[in-house]
Amino acid sequence: MPIRARFTPALATLATSACFFNPGSPYANGTTGDIDTTNVATTAPTSTSGVAPNCGDLVLDPGEECDDGQAGNGACTPDCKDNVCGDGWLGPGELCDDDTATCIDCQRVVCSDGVVAGDEQCDDGNGSNSDACTNACKNATCGDGFLHEGTEQCDDGNPSDADGCIDCHEAVCGDGVVWQDVEGCDDGNQVNDDACSNNCALASCGDGIVGPGEACDDGNDSDADACLNTCKDAFCGDGFVLVGVEACDDGNQLDNDACLANCVIASCGDGHVHDGVEACDDGNATDGDLCSNACAANPKRVFVSSKMYTGALGGVTGADTKCKSMAQAAGLGGNWKAWISGADDSSAPAARFTRSIGGYFLPNGTQVANNWDDLVDGLLQAKIGQHEPGANVQGVGHTVVHTNTKADGTRTGDAHCAGWTSDSADLSTARGSMAHANVRWTEDDVHYCSIAARIYCFEQ
Known part of the structure; x- marks a missing residue:
């Protein structure tokens, strides 16, 4: 073999x-x-x-x-x-x-020998971890810690979405995931006026973006423009002066302080009484009325007529005319009305008189009352016992005065000499007395319309 x-x-x-x-x-x-x-x-x-x-x-x-x-x-x-x-x-x-x-x-069996064997998923025989087969002969996957070129933007090898790599894509604002320590929020949309802005910052007053609950947001810290630091629209009464629009703004709706409710500085003639500064302010340029052009209360004068008349005065207006004539004749000037009441409530002084805020004075300067309220409280500071200056007094010593008027300025009743048009002895009227400073100055007794009596004249 x-x-x-x-x-x-x-x-x-x-x-x-x-x-x-x-x-x-x-x-x-x-x-x-x-x-x-x-x-x-x-x-x-x-x-x-x-x-x-x-x-x-x-x-x-x-x-x-x-x-x-x-x-x-x-x-x-x-x-x-x-x-x-x-x-x-x-x-x-x-x-x-x-x-x-x-x-x-x-x-x-050796990984990277180019032969897939054993428990190898792949074996491309190279030393690169950036292709489809890693050096561990495993198929490249997101999360293996190796950057797979052409497929992955990043691979940090962890499952966290709060870092800079999400599903092997670089984290960006708008991806819907909050990047920890970098983004304040991320709602995944491009809406800039919701709770999360387009730069992934939580909406806040002062960020320049009008967000939820904000009326405005100009991104500055000024309270002198149209948008306050609270992101509310500026308005009169907010306590901040809007430059170029408001002269003042004290944060209230009062008209009696230095800044009116319309954010205008208070001044004499604005129609509002500045407490502690003005006695009055009627908002007009008439100097002879209740309030002067210096916003001081004009005192009003009062006298009892030197002349005597029966009940036929020509009505309430006729009595007013008689007061004006006597005042003019005495050089007093002004507008005058008679202290009488006719057939209806609208004819009473309480309804038709201008109510003085500067007080009532006799022609000689004696004060009768501080103001209207003081005049109608039932007690005068002085009797109205002086006639118009320079007058020839009729019926010297006769103190009866036609009134039909209560101490509070309202109508006494129906005793008014047929509306002050009759001197009939069959008619009577309520009367006052110039001799008294209590309610009797206007509510003293009654007398017949045929009896001559005086009238009270008040400056308006």
Whole structure:
């Protein structure tokens, strides 16, 4: 046989004897080398291991696939079988033979060897972590910590959406995720007037954007313009002077202080009495009425007529005319009315008199009352016992006065001489007395319309 032709003469004598491979030899573990003849037996022992007794004698005996006398990892295994992948012996061309996950088809599995094997998902044989296959032979995925070019903008290897990388895309304002410590909010829209602005800052008064609950937002800290620091529209009464529009603004709706409710500085003639400064303010330019042009209360004069008249006065207006004529004749000037009441309430002084705020005085300067309220409270400060200056007094000592008027200025009743048009002795009227300062000055008694009496004249 050809295998025998390779034997040397020195070994020929061994072939005739019953030599066999000694499993206890130095080569039994799969190593290679020259056969150690020290342990070669002279007789073929009976084997119970399944190994042919003559295996290792360099002679191909029946039952042997090969017999090269080697006890190592050659083409022939120590049990005289052809060395094949998976027999547990490291044979020619094999890098391993242990049938594990790291050894497949007797080749050692190594990531980046370009061969996908074992538990590898991929193996592109390069050292790049930025392509579809990482150096760990795993398919590139978002979150593996490696930037996959062309697919990922970033990969920080963590599941957090609060940092600068979200689903392997760089965080930006408007992505709907709040970037911690960078963004105050992120509502994922481009609406600038909601709770989160387009620059991902929480809406706040002063950011220059009109947000929820704000009427305006000019982005400055001035309260002197049209938008206050509270992001409310400026208005008269807000307590801040709107430059170019308001002269003042004291934050209230009062008209009796230095700044009117319309944010105009108070002044004499504005129609509002400035407390502690003005005695009156009638808002007109007439100096001779109740309030002077200096906003001082004009005092009003009063006298009892020097002339005497029956009840036929020509009505209430006729009595007024008589007062005016007497005042003009005395050089008093002004507008005058008679203190009498006719047939209806509208004819009474309480309804038709201008009520003085500067007081009532006799022509000689004696004060009769502080004002209208003082005049009609039932008690005068002085009797109205002086006639118009320079008059020729008729009926000297006669103190009766036509009135039909109560102390409060209202009508006494229906005793009014037919509306002050009759001097009939059949009619009577209520009367007062210039001799008294209490209610009797206007409510003293009654007398007939035929009796002549005086009238009270009041400046308006």
